[in-house]
Amino acid sequence: MKIIICGAGKVGTTIATHLVHQGSDVTVIDSSHKLIEDLREKVDLKTIIGSASNPSVLKNAGAEDSDMIIAVTLQDEINMVACQMAHTFFKIPRKIARLRTEDFLNPIWRDLYNADNMPIDLIISPELEVARSIERQLKAPGAYDVVPFLNDEIELLSLVINDKCPLVDTSLINIHELFQENTDTDKNLRASILGISRDEKLFIPKKQDVLTQDDHVYILVDKNHVKRAMSAFGYDEKPIKKIIIIGGGNIGFNLAKDLEKYQSDISVSIVENNEDRSKYIADQLSNTLVLNGDGLDQDLLDEANIKDADLLLALTNDDETNIIISAVARKNKCESIIIVNNSEYNKLKDVLGISKVVDPRKITVSKILKHIHKGKIESVFSIDNNQAEIIHAQVLKSSKLINKSIEDAELPNGLRIGLIKKQGKIIIPEKDTKIDVNDEILFLCMSEDIKKAEELFQVRNEY
Template sequence: MKVIICGAGQVGFNIARHLANENNDVTVIDRSPELISKIRNSLDVHAIVGYASHPDLLEQAGARDADMIIAVTLFDEVNMVACQVAHSLFDVPTKIARVRAQNYLQPTWRELFSREHLPIDVIISPEIEVARAAIRRLKVPGAFDMIPFVGDRVQVVGVRLDEDCPVLDTPLRQLTELFPDLNILVAGILRADKVIVPGGDDQLLAGDNIYFVAEKNHVRRALNVFGHEEEEARRIIIVGGGNVGLFIAEQLLAENPKIQIKIIELDQERATFVAERLPKAVVLHGDALDLEIQREANVAGTETIIAVTNDDKVNILASTLAKQQGCSWAITLINNQEFGPLTASVGIDAYVEPRQTTVSGILQHMRKGRIRSLHSLAGGRAEVIEAVALDTSPLVGKPLRDIRLPAGIVVGAIVQDDQVVVPRGGTVIRPGDTVVMFTRADMIRKVEELFSVKLEYF
């Protein structure tokens, strides 16, 4: 596939890295010579210095025969114009743009991005995606991550195993014997910076971060099995009243008007605006790193703090201070990917990384075959994929024990005849079934082939 990426920042760089690793023909455009130099020195892609919306630059990048343009510069208007130029002058089939300003995305203006006006096929809004990711983590207390699939009937849940986890050192095959009516499958283990797709003889160790796949109504019991019995929060403090914090508060209050939400916002004007928008929330004007402000917000009596300012250090420190004062759970926004692995050591329970949520949203539209949805995990080292099994797929018609799936791929769940099935060795996938798979990143091409129309695979 031939792809043009406009913007060489964190998101553009990581998309380019993903696609280049999968042998796509990738060209990156950015006006920063420094960023383009970094791209050239790090990745096997073409890189051009210039303005991504200029027709001559897009032509130089190969827009006349490109399959897709992904516009993720820092400027919404540049992203939108680049897609317009790619459509009007070069007839690029698929156009994806990152749009941050919520003014463009209000339902009133939904026709703006139609083919007749600004022809953008997919809008990626990092702020909304980040807010939704934080809410998902909030709804599964005890988990550091949760991704819904198949209309939220199947959930992939990430949880850390502590020393008191009751199933440590237990071979995974024994979990089925110990809990025969528990509809889950441990699909991935993150251990010592390595992604493991486990077999039945693998054991769980203290300190492991694991991902399990489960039918939604089995998640709470599964968390208990892994040593997490936290209750869903009813009292929440949000640090940061920007677009992310405001969206989180609006969604939570819309779903449960009885929930108690307090928002700490440093900017006086913004605090006043948020207070007017959210009459059912308490808005405090002040510095979230000020202990007096935290005490005024009653962090000691709060179940969860969600820190979503634009400053990683403020988010981390505010969360840490709140935990020290007795707050039970901390969810933190981290923009610098280097900070993510350090959060657990300072008491932060879950973090949201905008780069990963944005990359996941874009990659979903890159995958071949009948892939409906995907989510990138572990810094891009693994993916969970939802796809439809075709008649020609080698997955169809045989018991899973007889299908020699490559190492690094596991079937986590199947939706069959409107029922969620967590597969065992004798499970048979049928044409039209929806399949949720966990895979290491290096096996993505194999997964795509499993769901393509071609027969040749093994």
């Protein structure tokens, strides 16, 4: 696949690295000489220095025969114009743009983004995606992330194995037997461990591998069994009832708005330093307490009733401020989730005593990569710094997997099937499970084996 990426910042560089690793033909455009030079040192690909909104620059990047353009520069207007140029002059089939300005994302302008006006096929808003990611975590306290699949019938849980986990030092084969010990299969726990990240290295575990403390595990679970699965891994946290948000920017505001709409049982307070912004969000929200002031002011936190809060969310635009807020949360015996844009801080979270870290770059990249695949790949979620993807695919009549058991399917070493929806029922597959037409399969695939996975599912040449 031939792809043009506009923007060589953190998001553009991460996407380019991932796609080149998968074998795509990638060209990156950026007006910054330094960013382009830094990228060239990391990845072997074609680069062009110039404005992505300039048609001649797009032409030099190979737009005339490109399959996709991904516009992730820091300027919304450049991203929008780049997609317009790609459509009008070069007929590029697929156009993705990152937009951050609230007004551009307002639902009243949704008709703007079509082939007759502003031809953008997919709009990615980092702030909205981060807010949704945090909202998912609130539904499963203790999980690092909760990602829905198969129309919300299945969820991917990202958990850290701590000292309270009763499964520490237990092999996967024994865990599987524990989950499936009931003779009534409908009562068994429908959960499958797909991957383990240990010392920042992701791997697909074998039956004899054991869980160790501090492992980061990825588990696919039937949505109806999420609480049972969390309990099995030692997470019996009480439901979140009260949160305090420090920072009323786009992320904090959108999170509060969604919580009012979808999770009205959670009490929300926002502390925002800017007086005008405080007034604006107070006018827009109906059931949220909005306080104007410094999120590090203990008196203000007492006014927000931090002693009864289940969670403090540090969502300001400053990493260092968010880290200090996490320390304030610890002082007040309150759990915290913080946003950190500098990945180096993410590596130091244990040293700094930070409970949970949300990385907007990773969330944005994962959302974009979800839309790169062709054909009957229904949804994708990139994990562990893009070392692998969790994929939901439907089995077509032309698939090489039809009528084969998992044991005989000759799956790549870097692919592990977790759950299958067969004839309306979610099952944990065994090695003798036969794959049929229209089966919905959820699996983990290491980055280097993505193309093999697409071939197995006989992916059609369409988006």
